[in-house]
Amino acid sequence: MGVRLGMPLGAAHRLAPEALFLDPDPAADAAALEAALERLAGFSPGLAAETDASMPGFGRVEVQLDGLERLWGSETVIVRRIGEAMAGILPGPPLAGIGGTRFGAAMAAAATAPASGTASGAAPASVAVALRVIGPGADTDFLAGLPAAMLSRDPETRARLERFGLRLIGQVAELPRSAVVARFGPDGARLHARARGEETDPFRPRRAPERLILALPIDPPVADVEGLRFVLHRLAGAFGDQLEARGAAAAWARLTLELDRSFSAGDVPASMVVDQHLPEPTSEGLAIERLLIARLEAAPPRAPIARVELELGNVAPAAGTQLALFTPQTGRTGRLGWQLARLGLRFGEERVGWMEIADPEAPLPETRWAWRGQPASGSAPPVGRVGRAR
Amino acid sequence: MGRPAILPAPLDDRAISTGFGALDAILGLGGLPRAAATALHGEGTSGKTTLALQAVAQAQAAGGIVAYLDLARSLDPVEAVARGVQLEWLVVLTPDSLEEALAMAAMLLQDRTVDLLLLDLPYRPLSGAGLSAAVLAERFNRLAALARRAGVQLLVLEPPNLPSALSGVLTQVSALRLELSRRAWIRLGGDVVGQRTEVRVSRDRFGPPGRAAELRILYTEGGLRDACLARVELLRETVGPGGKPEAGRAGSAAPVRLVPVVAAPWAGVQAGSRVRAAPPGGSRPTALFRAVRPSPPLPFRRNPVHADATPSSSLAPPSPPSGSQPSLSAIRGGADRPGRQALDGRESSRREQVGPGDGSKAGHAARGGP
Amino acid sequence: MTRLLREHPLIEVELGPDGQLAAFRWNGRREQVEVCNRWRVEENWWSQPISRDYFKVAGQTWLALLYLDRVDGSWHLERLYD
Numbered sequence: 068m069g070v071r072l073g074m075p076l077g078a079a080h081r082l083a084p085e086a087l088f089l090d091p092d093p094a095a096d097a098a099a100l101e102a103a104l105e106r107l108a109g110f111s112p113g114l115a116a117e118t119d120a121s122m123p124g125f126g127r128v129e130v131q132l133d134g135l136e137r138l139w140g141s142e143t144v145i146v147r148r149i150g151e152a153m154a155g156i157l158p159g160p161p162l163a164g165i166g167g168t169r170f171g172a173a174m175a176a177a178a179t180a181p182a183s184g185t186a187s188g189a190a191p192a193s194v195a196v197a198l199r200v201i202g203p204g205a206d207t208d209f210l211a212g213l214p215a216a217m218l219s220r221d222p223e224t225r226a227r228l229e230r231f232g233l234r235l236i237g238q239v240a241e242l243p244r245s246a247v248v249a250r251f252g253p254d255g256a257r258l259h260a261r262a263r264g265e266e267t268d269p270f271r272p273r274r275a276p277e278r279l280i281l282a283l284p285i286d287p288p289v290a291d292v293e294g295l296r297f298v299l300h301r302l303a304g305a306f307g308d309q310l311e312a313r314g315a316a317a318a319w320a321r322l323t324l325e326l327d328r329s330f331s332a333g334d335v336p337a338s339m340v341v342d343q344h345l346p347e348p349t350s351e352g353l354a355i356e357r358l359l360i361a362r363l364e365a366a367p368p369r370a371p372i373a374r375v376e377l378e379l380g381n382v383a384p385a386a387g388t389q390l391a392l393f394t395p396q397t398g399r400t401g402r403l404g405w406q407l408a409r410l411g412l413r414f415g416e417e418r419v420g421w422m423e424i425a426d427p428e429a430p431l432p433e434t435r436w437a438w439r440g441q442p443a444s445g446s447a448p449p450v451g452r453v454g455r456a457r
Numbered sequence: 458m459g460r461p462a463i464l465p466a467p468l469d470d471r472a473i474s475t476g477f478g479a480l481d482a483i484l485g486l487g488g489l490p491r492a493a494a495t496a497l498h499g500e501g502t503s504g505k506t507t508l509a510l511q512a513v514a515q516a517q518a519a520g521g522i523v524a525y526l527d528l529a530r531s532l533d534p535v536e537a538v539a540r541g542v543q544l545e546w547l548v549v550l551t552p553d554s555l556e557e558a559l560a561m562a563a564m565l566l567q568d569r570t571v572d573l574l575l576l577d578l579p580y581r582p583l584s585g586a587g588l589s590a591a592v593l594a595e596r597f598n599r600l601a602a603l604a605r606r607a608g609v610q611l612l613v614l615e616p617p618n619l620p621s622a623l624s625g626v627l628t629q630v631s632a633l634r635l636e637l638s639r640r641a642w643i644r645l646g647g648d649v650v651g652q653r654t655e656v657r658v659s660r661d662r663f664g665p666p667g668r669a670a671e672l673r674i675l676y677t678e679g680g681l682r683d684a685c686l687a688r689v690e691l692l693r694e695t696v697g698p699g700g701k702p703e704a705g706r707a708g709s710a711a712p713v714r715l716v717p718v719v720a721a722p723w724a725g726v727q728a729g730s731r732v733r734a735a736p737p738g739g740s741r742p743t744a745l746f747r748a749v750r751p752s753p754p755l756p757f758r759r760n761p762v763h764a765d766a767t768p769s770s771s772l773a774p775p776s777p778p779s780g781s782q783p784s785l786s787a788i789r790g791g792a793d794r795p796g797r798q799a800l801d802g803r804e805s806s807r808r809e810q811v812g813p814g815d816g817s818k819a820g821h822a823a824r825g826g827p
Numbered sequence: 828m829t830r831l832l833r834e835h836p837l838i839e840v841e842l843g844p845d846g847q848l849a850a851f852r853w854n855g856r857r858e859q860v861e862v863c864n865r866w867r868v869e870e871n872w873w874s875q876p877i878s879r880d881y882f883k884v885a886g887q888t889w890l891a892l893l894y895l896d897r898v899d900g901s902w903h904l905e906r907l908y909d
Contacts, residue, residue, distance in 0.1 A: 243541075245538050245539050245540065245541050245542075246539065248538050249535060249538045249539045253545075396517075396520060396521070396522050396546050399522065399570065402568070402570050403522060403548070403570045403571075406564070406565070406568045406570045407548060409564070410550070410561060410564055410565070413564070414550075414552070414557065414560075414561060417551075418550060418551050418552065418561075419548070419549075419550055419551075420548075420549055421544060421545065421547065421548065421549060422532070422534040422544055422547070422549055423534070423544055424534060424535060424538060424544070427535050430868055430870045430877075431868070431870065431877065432533065432535070432831055432905070432906075433831070433833075433835075435534075435535050436533075436534040436535055438549075499909075500888060501887075501888030501889045501907075501909075502888070502889050502890040502891075502907070502908045502909050503909060504909060505909060506828045506829075506830055506909035507828035507909060509828075510828050529830065530832070530833040530834075531830035531831055531832050531833060531907070532830070532831070533828075533829060533830065533831035533906075536828060536829060536831075537828075540828065580854060580907075581854055642885060642890070644863075647863055647864070648863045648864045648883065649863045649864075649883070649885045649890055652890070652908075676829065676890075676908060
């Protein structure tokens with residue numbers, strides 16, 4: 068319609084007379100988003116959102132679904148539940164997208180048609196969430212028909228894409244990676260990966276929760292540890308998926324069992340708590356589950372179990388997974404960095420480094436690339452990444 | 458204009474493909490040996506630099522980190538990238554002398570943090586200050602032994618004017634030695650756009666020596682004219698002293714398959730609008746092949762388990778605010794997770810570790826094609 | 828693949844009877860060549876002008892890229908094809 072951010076109200080009104088212009092209230096918007104995130108935290112510990120109302124991405128929330136199907140149901144069910152939970156907090160049902168990568172999911176959400184038309188002033192009681200799902204493995208196909216300009220917010224990059232006649236994401240995806248990097252520099256690798264449906268940006272949950280805690284009721288209560296295994300498996304598995312997706316690991320687990328004392332002796336406690344330090348930080352749900360079951364088998368609960376709560380703590384980034392880009396070399400960058408620092412110390416720092424493409428289109432070949440040396444000793448090793456100017 | 462060829466991986470995971478199927482076919486291991494030294498010898502324009510960089514790209518595609526000992530000071534990173542080399546996994550070391558180069562190499566090998574060491578000996582006479590040829594040769598010997606023990610691939614580009622003591626030891630320590638010689642220029646019109654080169658296996662610890670293969674290497678310019686390079690009937694070969702054009706034969710019927718074009722996507726695109734008299738298609742020649750990259754891990758996993766549970770938190774909602782519709786994106790989990798027992802008993806796929814781990818050369822990526 | 832020589836070393840050239848480039852001398856060796864392509868690059872006329880006549884030459888040993896720096900009249904070797 069041509070209405071743009073920052074346009075004077077009168078001009079906008081002329082362009083779209085039927086639209087309803089609401090007074091901006093960033094404080095209320097931000098509060099609503101916070102409330103929504105609190106509600107969502109009950110679904111998934113993996114949440115990320117742009118909470119600054121002045122930023123263009125404000126209002127976009129990312130929810131990590133890894134492992135959640137075990138607990139809340141299939142993807143569509145999860146989204147429906149989220150929609151129900153959001154009703155009353157948000158002005159309208161969210162536009163939801165599900166995809167294999169952050170970019171894919173965001174594009175799917177953007178491509179969704181609103182279920183209830185334009186935003187109204189009042190919050191609808193309950194409206195179906197508009198949802199667009201990209202099937203597994205279908206990210207590339209879905210993205211192919213979208214405009215290539217969506218791959219980047221940078222106007223320079225967008226102009227470049229257009230100059231090269233790359234109008235659709237699919238065109239970028241079809242090119243060999245090397246060709247894109249040669250033309251767009253180091254950013255080209257991300258553009259290309261994004262176009263191909265590969266994950267390029269690490270998912271950074273807005274709050275790395277100090278505690279990961281989930282609980283499930285058991286109805287009817289189970290009398291023995293074996294019956295508990297089923298539920299514990301789901302809980303531990305869900306956490307494991309989340310941790311792994313974030314490249315994190317937990318070093319401590321607490322199991323709290325609520326007991327059903329209806330038919331028990333008077334001295335049986337209402338709950339039983341098992342604190343377990345893990346032999347090493349892990350994201351393996353199965354390992355956590357087995358250890359806890361072994362503890363319970365050694366000292367079984369004295370009454371049937373009606374509710375299971377699992378909490379994981381001491382969560383920290385797992386070693387060797389700092390880089391999100393999934394290349395086989397990324398796990399070894401720590402060691403490489405240290406060794407190159409040693410080489411630099413012995414032979415001179417200017418002797419060790421990387422080449423990177425500066426401007427592949429520059430007329431003189433010697434200006435098309437640049438040398439990037441090791442950083443001064445004392446700072447972190449560059450871990451083999453061709454990056455931006457330091 | 459045709460998709461890049463995905464060359465099948467060599468059958469033996471002790472080797473990395475050269476990127477040229479015809480060459481792989483005559484090598485005992487089906488590729489360049491992973492834990493041994495390979496020497497490439499060739500005079501002038503013979504294709505050994507092309508071959509070496511292709512080897513780098515292949516090693517990186519297989520998950521390796523490459524160290525480049527740049528004594529020759531003539532690497533073109535733009536071309537390397539267009540060839541499939543990943544600059545972020547190419548550590549460049551610029552020693553001042555062969556002695557320094559060998560010391561750097563020894564340090565790298567001791568720590569085993571790289572998978573391929575490319576030693577690019579210079580065309581100009583080596584700065585001989587310091588050690589005698591005999592001592593250098595001995596150091597070379599030790600280096601090759603270190604590389605073997607560390608399981609690191611050593612690739613040496615040998616220029617023709619190497620002192621005999623060095624070339625002698627190089628021959629001794631190389632598990633594989635390839636001699637490249639140009640047989641003909643390939644021309645498009647009057648311009649020379651490539652070469653046909655013969656690669657002869659003069660030494661192979663893993664197979665019979667003496668076999669030869671022919672490679673056709675084309676140098677693309679990154680512009681409109683590259684489209685012509687795939688039209689084999691437009692190319693012709695010429696042989697003869699001084700490269701002077703003689704009655705050439707048609708540029709087809711070569712016994713090896715031409716590795717398909719990678720520069721093609723840019724055909725029809727003139728970058729920018731610079732006004733200058735440039736050769737047709739620009740002034741950045743690049744050779745013409747594609748490194749193999751492993752396919753990315755499948756990003757999805759379908760977990761059909763259904764469960765019924767309600768979230769535990771609850772909050773009183775504040776009054777509804779003004780503002781636009783929020784969007785919610787949910788990100789699905791990945792397929793490459795360690796196997797989990799789904800509730801209905803199905804095992805989801807195990808994650809395969811792609812590429813070498815800490816020093817182990819299991820060579821996963823070499824298994825099967827993408 | 829080509830080698831982009833870092834310092835564009837100075838070379839000597841010989842012109843043939845027709846004024847065309849016939850041979851060049853580098854690293855102590857003489858290479859008789861045939862010119863198979865040529866073009867001109869001009870840049871930066873507003874600050875530090877660059878004006879080069881490029882010659883792609885094919886010889887017995889090498890396929891190479893030479894240029895004449897028209898600003899100071901020197902000849903250089905920029906690339907060796909290999």
